[in-house]
Amino acid sequence: MRTLCINLKTPQESSSAEAFLILSPRVQFRFPQFVFVEIESTQHLFGGETPCLEKALQIAAKFSSDACAAIADTPSAAQMLARWRPSFIAPRGKEQEAFRGLGLDALKDLEGLQPWPQKRPVEHMISFFHTLGVHGLEDVLNFRLNSLRERWGDFGVLLWNRLHSQDAQVISPLIPRDPLVGYGYLDDPLGSVPLLMARMKPHLDILFVRLAGLSRYAQKLEVVLHCEYSDKKYPLSIEPVSPTRDHELFEDLLEKKMSQLTLENPIREFEISLFDVPEKVQQLDFFEPRDNSEDRWRRLISFAKQAQCEMGFLQMEASHFPEQSFRFVTDWPEDFKAQDLIERQEEALQIKSVYAKGLAASPRPSLLLDKPQALNASEVQKLRFISSLPSERIESSWWQISVQDLKNRDYYFALSPQGQLLWVFKDRINSQVYLHGFFD
Structure with a gap:
């Protein structure tokens, strides 16, 4: 042995x-x-x-x-x-x-x-x-x-x-029973966030190295800061959009949240609790880097979530009406795989990775207005319609009579005076022209 x-x-x-x-x-x-x-x-x-x-x-x-x-x-x-x-x-x-x-x-x-x-x-x-x-x-x-x-x-x-190697000592399998918690007592209380993070980092390192040994993922991190001269406590909770073992992500999110605190007096002690979930099993190609685009996206959206900002993707949906043809999602879409886009300029070729390449060939734009914008006669005259025939016609049926502003539309491609490709429609009942979207 x-x-x-x-x-x-x-x-x-x-x-x-x-x-x-x-x-x-x-x-x-x-x-x-x-x-x-x-x-x-x-x-x-x-x-x-x-x-x-x-x-x-x-x-x-x-x-x-x-x-x-x-x-x-x-x-x-x-x-x-x-x-x-x-x-x-x-x-x-x-x-x-x-x-x-x-x-x-x-x-x-x-x-x-x-x-x-x-x-x-x-x-x-x-x-x-x-x-x-x-x-x-x-x-x-x-x-x-x-x-x-x-x-x-x-x-x-x-x-x-x-x-003489005759003393039999058998090492038994380890059954983990201890919670993922850490505690620190500061002999010299601190009121500076960078110094606090420096004192907390060794405890976080140990928790995450234990997490890796357990083959688990971290779902949430909770930190409680105890003040020195009062019973005041500062509870902090960090929860990315999905469980991960990205140690740096949790540290960055924690430091960002701590920097927003106004400490009434120095911190004497702190408690750290890590809540874990089973590991995600993912088969990766041998040459695929661990830090892929999906991981970077999860880091970005975790920061946005903590700042109370909404970020995500427009997922294409099979719908007759433009307002319902895209759905806002925050998770990395399953079909959101990178594809090569070859750009030719004279004799040169450039290959770029493009995500959601299908949107580039979509007959409908991904940038839609929340509410179609009515255009006056002078604004319509400044547009240059690419064709005299509509590219798409939408008519509501009797079972969709409750849907407003969605029936009897003729859609056209048009160029603005600045050369931007627009998506406009003409109401076939009152002949009013509306701006509905932009092609990016």
């Missing part, structure tokens, strides 16, 4: 182990800062043990800037190597070779999932070996099991088993 040990260096909550579930389902936390991951059956998914170790250190950097890790056959040897030989990968089946050159103080870290019951027996053992002239860890390997048992009893047997 190959074991990866991560030493986070600083005391952590047990929930920090959830961040490493991306490496394997078998993860175990040991107080105060050790995480053990069984990678025997999953390391090939990352391209081997070296990339797996690099990924673990990348995740651990969210918790501690000087975290270290190592890989060995047993958890005890992996912990010891993480302390004394950071980023070392012991040879499979020959981890004792990695002990060469290590001093006897390394025995204090030969623990694994079960720490030494007491440090004092280990220190007495190290002192005894020094009196015998033994100063290297590899020399202790030459002692027989019976010798250690006679001198130190069960403790000597346990030491021999750990030195």
Whole structure:
């Protein structure tokens, strides 16, 4: 069994182990800062043990800037190597070779999932070996099991088993139970939004790295700011248009909302809660970038929603009447795929990505007036009609008699004095000409 040990260096909550579930389902936390991951059956998914170790250190950097890790056959040897030989990968089946050159103080870290019951027996053992002239860890390997048992009893047997990879320590699958919450207490209260964001960012980093390990998406972020000199609280809620793991999006939205606050007094403490939902399963092409146009659109519309602005797309609908032929939607339409548009200018060609290319060939414009605008005689004379025959005629039937201003229309294409293509219609009953839309 190959074991990866991560030493986070600083005391952590047990929930920090959830961040490493991306490496394997078998993860175990040991107080105060050790995480053990069984990678025997999953390391090939990352391209081997070296990339797996690099990924673990990348995740651990969210918790501690000087975290270290190592890989060995047993958890005890992996912990010891993480302390004394950071980023070392012991040879499979020959981890004792990695002990060469290590001093006897390394025995204090030969623990694994079960720490030494007491440090004092280990220190007495190290002192005894020094009196015998033994100063290297590899020399202790030459002692027989019976010798250690006679001198130190069960403790000597346990030491021999750990030195010879005989101490069975099984890493069980991790079942997450802790909520995605964070808390911060400021010794020096802050009233500046940039400084507050800097203090909250490490907590947000940890929450989102745990979220990735759980393979979940964030639906909503709630933050409560507590003032120092009063019971005043500032509750903030961030909810993008769709669940996502876009850490920067939540940070940008939170900073934008915090900048709109007028803090009555400095902030002493803050609470962060992240509400998660199951991950969206999406099959992407190997070469397709993760940050695509849809992701950028969701970021933009999330900012607009927070600013109470309405943004979206005009989705074409199969309707007889122009006012009902487009529908306003905020979600990225299923058929809104990019297509290549080839523009020719003399001898040059330029290829551009165009979205909703069907709108360009639509006989109806996408820019419609909410209410058709009546044109007077002089305005009509300034228009240049492209054809004398209507491009479209709309007549209401008897079952649509309740619909106003939609019957007996003849639509024409016309050019304005500025050369803009317009969509106008003529009421066949009173001969009034109306402007109804623009072709963009």
